[in-house]
Amino acid sequence: MDSPFSDQSGISRDMELKKSAEGTFLRVFRDVPPSHYLLKIQSFSSLKIFKKFVSQKFDAGDYKWKFCLYPNGDKLEGHISVCLELSEVDSLPTGFEINVIMSFFVFDQLRDKYFSIQDGSVRRYHSMVTEWGISEFLDLETFHDPSNGFLVNDTCVFGAEVFVLKNTFKGEFLSKMNAPLTQFHTWVVENFADLKDERYISESFGPHRWNVTLYPNGHQHAKGKFISIYLSSDQFLKPNLFVDILLRVKNQRTDSHVEKKALNHMLSPNDTAWGCSNFMSLDTLKDPKQGYLVNDSCIIEAEVKVRFWEYTV
Structure with a gap:
């Protein structure tokens, strides 16, 4: 089974492309919040006792999704991992295949901007792979640094966007x-x-x-x-x-x-x-x-x- 995560680490205030063995990622700060899902946590320290947080369902591209947050990392300690899980899989037809482009966000509360990592690859969801994400979304040292504005008074904000690619093209x-x-x-x-x-x-x-x-x-x-x-x-x-x-x-x-x-x-x-x-x-x-x-x-x-x-x- 394919791994649901791609590795990323580090942060820059400028727009940049980062390449890894799993693909290319666009990293950028933007003013506009994520359009599909937003999670505000008022006590992140309390959340750290859990391995994985799973959100309620939200709609995007005619499908149901859940946002998953690993406050201590999924595969590598010292990092925050994020993931998008396809929900209500049992209701989908046999042999389904969903191709998506996804982005994950964390809010910089000091500068009123969202730090975004967009997966440059098209990720394929099917019966064997129902999760995709970024294992090294943000290292904990960077996240806890007060000057970065991601964690303020134990409060933080995460988000996600997921765009489903549909075959509506015309070919000649x-x-x-x-x-x-x-x-x-x-x-x-x-x-x-x-x-x-x-x-x-x-x-x-x-x-x-x-x-x-x-x-x-x-x-x-x-x-x-x-x-x-x-x-x-x-x-x-x-x-x-x-x-x-x-x-x-x-x-x-x-x-x-x-x-x-x-x-x-x-x-x-x-x-x-x-x-x-x-x-x-x-x-x-x-x-x-x-x-x-x-x-x-x-x-x-x-x-x-x-x-x-x-x-x-």
């Missing part, structure tokens, strides 16, 4: 990323000088019904200085959708195209569009020497490479 399994699907679209925008509306939208293309949106006089802060171009979809997008996006204003005389890229960009159903407000300056576009606007027409190209994870819940 990523099998593979599918082969990329590349979709192309060419949009010839004619009579550019006559475009008076704020925006124009291309016809949809590809199975995801992408479209290109053009603001011929710029969008938001780019108004009057740039053209703005965006890519969007008019259908609900799958989650975990990754796209490589290329948007381009084609140079009709040379290969000096103006383009913007986004690689491995993740689009979600909440995304409305991706693009650039200052895609290209109006002065450059309208300069007849540049070759982007020919016969009052410009050519916008879009290339979208789509990938997504195939997964099961």
